[in-house]
Amino acid sequence: MSPAGRAVGDRGTAVVIGGGPAGCLAAWALRGVARRVVVVERDRYPDGTDFRAGVPQGRHGHLLLEAGHRAIEELMPGALAELLAAGAQLVAIPSGLRVLTSVGHLAPYDSEVTILSCSRPLLDRTVLDRVRSEPSIEILEGAEVVGLLGSRQGVTGVQLRERGREGAPVTDLAAELVVDAAGRGTRSGRWLIGLGLPSTPVERIDAGVAYASRFYHRPPGREDQLALDVQTRAPEHGRFAVLLPVEGNRWLVSLGGMRGFEPSIQPQEFEKQLGELRDPAIAEAIAGAEPVGPARGFVPGPSVWRRHERTDPPGFLALGDAACTFNPVYAQGISVAALGARALREAARRHGALGPATVREARRAICAVTRHPWVIAANEDVRFAGTIGGERGPVVRLQHRYLDRVLARATTDATVSAAFHRVVSMVEPPSALFRPSVLGPVLFGR
Known part of the structure; x- marks a missing residue:
């Protein structure tokens, strides 16, 4: 454990649990207000731009909706240019994204609305590099939080230990604010109960989504075909697929469906299932394209909105997937996390501190930016017969x-x-x- 693992005075110190995009954006949002920000990340980051084991969905499609990449650019001016220079694609809607909805293609128009498409490692690395450049932020790699410090009256820090070393001692790290950005695997609900607090209320919906993804080299002469999205029409077990341009002159193709359809990761079956969709455009696009590695599957589990604003004590805040885990079909997760980090920055700067007023305002704002995406996704999920x-x-x-x-x-x-x-x-x-x-x-x- 580095010296940062020793207990310190909590005044002006913030601890962020999780060093993915949500955690890095939260840490960056607190700079200039927090005297010190410590990001605790269980993994060791890979050298360069590569996948890491602690991100099971990392090999699948990740989009930043218009509101999401606007929020990141506002938090980190120049980040969008860095992503584009590294090969990320800014795709105009609808001219650059051909979407087949349940009723057909939507009418074209001149639009300023775009999506940002790139691989998850590129997004992670761009945000991480910016955070590493800030002297007031330190990152503890290979460390894990095993509990919270405090009581029913408030959270006052975290308990840490080195991950993967048997018998590693547990040390205390005091903090004025603890931000949970640990993702869908967060354990903060259990830790809060351990402090004598009630269980965090949750809203849960499970459409049984599963998907498989594979990278392809984009064939020469196909640069004009930017992105394809074939959505479902049947309520029984909706199937869908997307073809997204990403850096390295590649396509990322994802095939999935709701409960009742399990996409194959076997090469021939994967491409056969693409051809069986109601529009074979994606199968036709990749015909003859060279794959980059195998297809990989992922079952994200249910969507869960943890209603932290109802029960959480002072000194604790959750954002990103730790606050609300979305059905990834709707591409909302990282954008909502970015909006949550922006809300945290606004609250911290307005109050000029990390105390209860900042936490209350940020918690309400995170709830507000979560509500509409949650309702949109949940209302669509219940259209399918297998949704629980x-x-x-x-x-x-x-x-x-x-x-x-x-x-x-x-x-x-x-x-x-x-x-x-x-x-x-x-x-x-x-x-x-x-x-x-x-x-x-x-x-x-x-």
């Missing part, structure tokens, strides 16, 4: 009917198409779909 959990009452059915009308109208109406894309890109709230310019055509247009 989620609301299915008359209000949700009414929302389904209205959204179906929005999509149908968006196939021919550019204004409605633009509004829909801005909502799913988290640039505008779902209420934008009820503005007169959208409501009128949806309800009364042919």
Whole structure:
């Protein structure tokens, strides 16, 4: 354990559990307010831009929606240019992303809305390098948090030990603020109960999603075909696939489905299943393309929203997947984490400290930026017969009917198409779909 593992005075010290994008963005958000930020990461980072074992979804598609890459650029000016210079692709919607929705292709229009597409290692490395450049942030690699310090009245630090060394001593690291950015495997709920606090309320929905992904070299002359997205239409076990441009002149192809469909990682079967989709465009695009390594599968498990704002004590905050784990089909997770980190920065700067006022404001703001993406994803998940959990009452059915009308109208109406894309890109709230310019055509247009 480095000297940072010794207990210190907590004034102005923040500990961030987890050194992925959410944790690094949270650490960066606290610079200038926290005197010292310590990021505790269980893994050892790889040399260069490579996959790491502690990110099981790292070999699959990762997108930053418009709101997400805007938030990262606001937090880390110049990060977007660094990603693009390293080969990330900024794909315009809808001109650069050909999406086949349940009702067809949506109407084209001139748009400023984009998605940022790159491999997870490139995103991780870009954010990590920026954090490493900040003297007030230190990173403990190969260390794990085994508990929280404090009581029902508040969290006052963490207990640490070196990971992988039998009998390693546990040391205390005092902190004014502990940020849980440990991802979907977070254990903070158990630790908070250990301090005498009630269980964190959760909302859970499980569509049984599973997917497989494989990289391909992009053939010469195919640079004009940027991205493809084939969405599901059947409610039984919806199948979907995406083809995304990533750095290294490669495509990342992901095939998946909800409960009842298990994508194959066997090469021939993987490509056969792509060809069996309702649109064979992706299978046709990769025909003859050279694979880069094998296909790899992943089952992310249920979506879980941990309602920390209802029970958590002072001194503790959760963001990213540690706060809300989304169905990755909707590409919301990293963007919501970036918005949460931006909210943390705004609260910390407004109050100029790490104390209870900052935590309360940041917690409310993280809940607010999570709510709309959660509702959108959960409402779509319950369309599938195999989904466990989620609301299915008359209000949700009414929302389904209205959204179906929005999509149908968006196939021919550019204004409605633009509004829909801005909502799913988290640039505008779902209420934008009820503005007169959208409501009128949806309800009364042919």
